[in-house]
Amino acid sequence: xxxxxxxxxxxxxxxxxxxxxxxxxxxxxxxxxxxxxxxxxxxxxxxxxxxxxxxxxxxxxxxxxxxxxxxxxxxxxxxxxxxxxxxxxxxxxxxxxxxxxxxxxxxxxxxxxxxxxxxxxxxxxxxxxxxxxxxxxxxx
Numbered sequence: 001x002x003x004x005x006x007x008x009x010x011x012x013x014x015x016x017x018x019x020x021x022x023x024x025x026x027x028x029x030x031x032x033x034x035x036x037x038x039x040x041x042x043x044x045x046x047x048x049x050x051x052x053x054x055x056x057x058x059x060x061x062x063x064x065x066x067x068x069x070x071x072x073x074x075x076x077x078x079x080x081x082x083x084x085x086x087x088x089x090x091x092x093x094x095x096x097x098x099x100x101x102x103x104x105x106x107x108x109x110x111x112x113x114x115x116x117x118x119x120x121x122x123x124x125x126x127x128x129x130x131x132x133x134x135x136x137x138x139x140x
Contacts, residue, residue, distance in 0.1 A: 004052045005065045005126045008044025009134040017044040018137025021052035022130050030055070033137040044134065045071045046100040053107040061112045067120035067127055076115050079105055 003024040010017040017039035023030040032051060036044070045068040056062070066072055079101060082088070087095045087102075095101060118124045120131065 002060050002062045005130040006048035007130040007134040008048050009138040010041040011138050014040050016138050018134045019044040019048040020130050020133035021048045033133050035137045035140050042070055050104050058110045063114050065116045065118050067118050072115050072117045
């Protein structure tokens with residue numbers, strides 16, 4: 001079982017953004033992060049699991065932990081109707097961040113993933129750690 005903690009951060013929204021992931025695999029802890037100018041917090045929340053999943057073997061059993069309800073609800077609930085409705089929301093508007101959602105959806109189908117929401121800034125040590133990584137990445 002591979003565990004991945006993800007987070008995104010933005011200084012201004014839109015603004016300078018950062019994403020990060022902590023991957024726990026085979027007894028090793030790997031940290032990855034990146035940044036982007038003129039982005040949004042939601043885009044960074046999506047980019048973190050995308051980049052993390054690209055680093056692990058396809059077909060793996062994975063637990064992903066996020067403090068973003070947007071990410072968790074989007075990939076486990078909303079995406080089914082978005083796809084059925086031609087990537088339109090219930091209000092018939094284009095889904096925001098469609099390119100990232102389609103990439104994440106493709107990756108989601110290549111693994112056995114359980115998506116888990118954790119409360120931000122609470123007692124989850126690794127969530128707090130990945131939050132700090134993402135915030136620091138946004139400052140680069």
